[in-house]
Amino acid sequence: MAKTQPPTRARVHNGPQIDLGIEPAQRKAIAEGLAKMLADTYTLYLKTHNFHWNVTGPMFQTLHLMFEQQYNELALAVDLVAERIRALGHPAPGSYAQFSKLSSISEATGVLKAEDMICQLVEGQEALVRTARKVFVTAEKASDQVTIDLLTQRMQCMRRQRGCSEACWSKGRRAKDLSRPKQGMVRQLMQWMPMCQGLLVTRRGTGPRPCAVS
Ligand SMILES: [Fe+2]
Secondary structure (H helix, E strand, O other), X not given: OOOOOOOOHHHHHHOOOOOOOOOHHHHHHHHHHHHHHHHHHHHHHHHHXXXXXXXXXXXXXXXXXXXXXXXXXXXXXXXXXXXXXXHOOOOOOOOHHHHHHHOOOOOOOOOOOHHHHHHHHHHHHHHHHHHHHHHHHHHHHOOOHHHHHHHHHHHHHXXXXXXXXXXXXXXXXXXXXXXXXXXXXXXXHHHHOXXXXXXXXXXXXXXXXXXXXX
C-alpha cells in the first residue's frame, strides 16, 4: 500500500503546496480559463440585474421576475467559479477593471427596450457557454473532474436560462399576434424584430449566426 510521503523541506519552509495530481502548468491554464468564465458570469450577472431594475412594458412582471431568478443564480455561480480558481492555487480576479479586461460579454449601456434586453441576455448566455466549453477542453486534458463537473453544471444552467428567455420571447410574440411556424429563436428575432437584427448581425456582418448552444 502506497504511503504518503513526509513533508519535503520546501513544503515545511514555504507553507503547504498544492499537489492534487494536476501539473502546475495545467492548473494555471485551467485557472486562467476559469478567470474568464468568472468575468463573463459577473458581467452577465450585472447586466441581468440592471435589466431587472429597468425593464418596462407589457411583459414587465414576467421579465422582472425572470431576470431576478437569473441574476440570483449567476450571483451564486460567481462564488463557485472563484472558489475553484482558489482551490487550484491561483488568485481569483475581483475588480471591474479585471472583469472588463477578461470578459467576452459587453456591458449594457443606456436603458434598453425589453426585446433588446432579451436579445442581449441570450447573447450573453451563449457567450458564457462558449467560454465554459473552452475551459472544458483544458480541464479534460488534465483529468480535472471537479472543474469538469462545475463546467457541466454551468453550461446546463445557461441553457436553461436561455430556454426561459426564449419562452418569454415567444410569450411576447403571441401577445403581438405574430403567428408564424416555430423556428429557431435567432431566426424569429431576425424576421420579427429588425432592431435585434443589427444587434445579432453586426458582430460578424454575415447574416444570422447559428445557435451556439448545443
Ligand atoms: Fe428587485
